[in-house]
Amino acid sequence: MIVRNEEQNLAQCLQSVKGVVDEMVVLDTGSTDRTTEIAKEWGAQVYYFDWCDDFAVARNFALKYVTGEWILVLDADERLVSSIVPQIKQAITQEDCLVINLVRQEIGASQSPYSLISRLFRNHPKIQFNRPYHALIDDSVNQLLKQEGRWKIGSLADVAILHEGYQADAIARRNKQQIAKQAMQSYLAEQPSDPYVASKLGALYVDMGEIAKGLQLLTKGLKQLNLYSKYEEAEADDSLFYELHYHLGIAHRKKQNLAEAKHYYEIAIKANILPQLKLGAYNNLGNLLKDTGHLLEAKAAYEMTLQIDPNFVQGYYNLGMTLRAMGDYAEAIAAYQKAIQLDPNYAEAYQNLGVALLSAGKVLSGLEALKTAVALHQKSDPTEAERLRQTLQQMGFNL
Structure with a gap:
């Protein structure tokens, strides 16, 4: 792993691999906090690198210190899921396997909650990272597959890595968007025909309002x-095919080009990738259908997200919103309650649960849910808490 000023996250990351890996190689790129001390406390070998605005160069520098047969790459804001370890140990026994792709869950992501990443691979001298941001081994692996035909690529379908870096406060705290934008713009100027960077930078532009x-x-x-x-x-890269269509759907939706957005989401859903990687497209398609009054189709899209991932909180919430719009208050209430069961701090779910309960004539239960919603909003968004409180007062309810 490469790190810089990660004293808040590093211990949890290293704890997740302690006893699983044979060695921990940590490359520090200029920390001014306790990052290196924490790494050493957990038994890691610490090396140093002068940062040069290029993640690929740094990662390749770190690879020089690895002695093991297989390499697992983590960032400090990630951690390995313990239940995946037996699958990993079994997978790396395959003599012809070069790379094991792993599913990463994006904690707090507003769009796609899962991604597939090539972070477990053989310690092969020809495997190298490239691209200064979103550094990948994929290009070198593809070249190696052409040169040495005996290799194959594997993948594990269960979640292997939990990633905290997409939470809004983490992005803002580290100025991640601006750093990514600058690095990718520079690379795109040198490689103007790279569809991968076009996908990542294009999505970032959309997210930043451009x-x-x-x-x-x-x-x-x-x-x-x-x-x-x-x-x-x-053959086109299936994951890149999905990402480009998915982000085109988002861009067109923001431009209110609804037919185009629907078109791109539907194509993205057809991509030949793991089903959990399509949750964002299914969910966004459901939102578009719900907002345009196609409630039955929206309901089907949300139900598909829950079929893929029974713990998809946003799916239950959106399903509740759709069922309520259809007048099915009993099922809407059940959907909101499931979302709350999975995320007890989900203020919007409590708020809409309260509305559904009031609509169903369950006044006391509805007021209790709304009271909880006000309390939760007060912690994260006092303005919304006050707005909800005043709305209820206008309706004759004092919480």
Whole structure:
């Protein structure tokens, strides 16, 4: 792993692999806090690197110190899921396996809660990272597969890594968006035909409000991917195919191009990738359908998210919103309650549960849910708490 000023996260990360891995190699890129001391306390070998605004260069530098046969790459704001360890140990016994792709759960992500990442691979001298941000081994692996045909790529379907870095406060605290934007813009200037960077940077533009610029770059990236597949006589990267269509759906939705957004979400859903990686597209498609009055279709989309992941909190909440709009208060209440069971601090779920209970004539239970919603909003959004409180007072309820 490469780190910098990670004293808040590092111990939890290293604890998750302690006793699982044979060695821990930590490359520090300029910490001014207790990061290196914590790494040493957990038994890690600590090395140092002068940061050069390029994650790939740093990761490749760290690889030089690895002695094991297999390499697991983690960031400090990630941790290994203990239940996946037996599967990992079994997977790496396959003599012809070069890379094991792992599912990462994005804790607090507002869009896709899962991603598939190539973070477990053989310690092969030709495997190297490239791209200064979102550094990947994929290009070197593809070259190796062409040169040495005996290798294959594997994957594990269960969640292997938990990632905290997409929580809003973490992104703001580390200025992640600006750092990513600067690094990817520089790389794109050197590699203007790279569809992967076009996808990542285009999505970032959209997320930062530069929607027209993001839409243009995502469209360009999709054309580049299609051209690569045509002229290289190769199959398109399935995950990149999904991401480009998915983020084009988001961009068009923000521009209120609803037909185009629906079109891109539906194509994304057809991508040949693990079902849990499609949750964002199914959920966003459901939102679009719900907001345009296609409630039965929206209900089906949300039910699909829950079929894929029975613990998808947002799916239960959105299903509750749809059922309430359909007048099915009993089922809506059950959906909200399931969301709250999975996330007891879900203020909006309590708020809409209260409304559904009042609509169903269950006044006391409804007021109790609304009271809890006000208390939860007060902690995270006092303005919303006051707005809800005043609305209820206007309705004759004093909480």
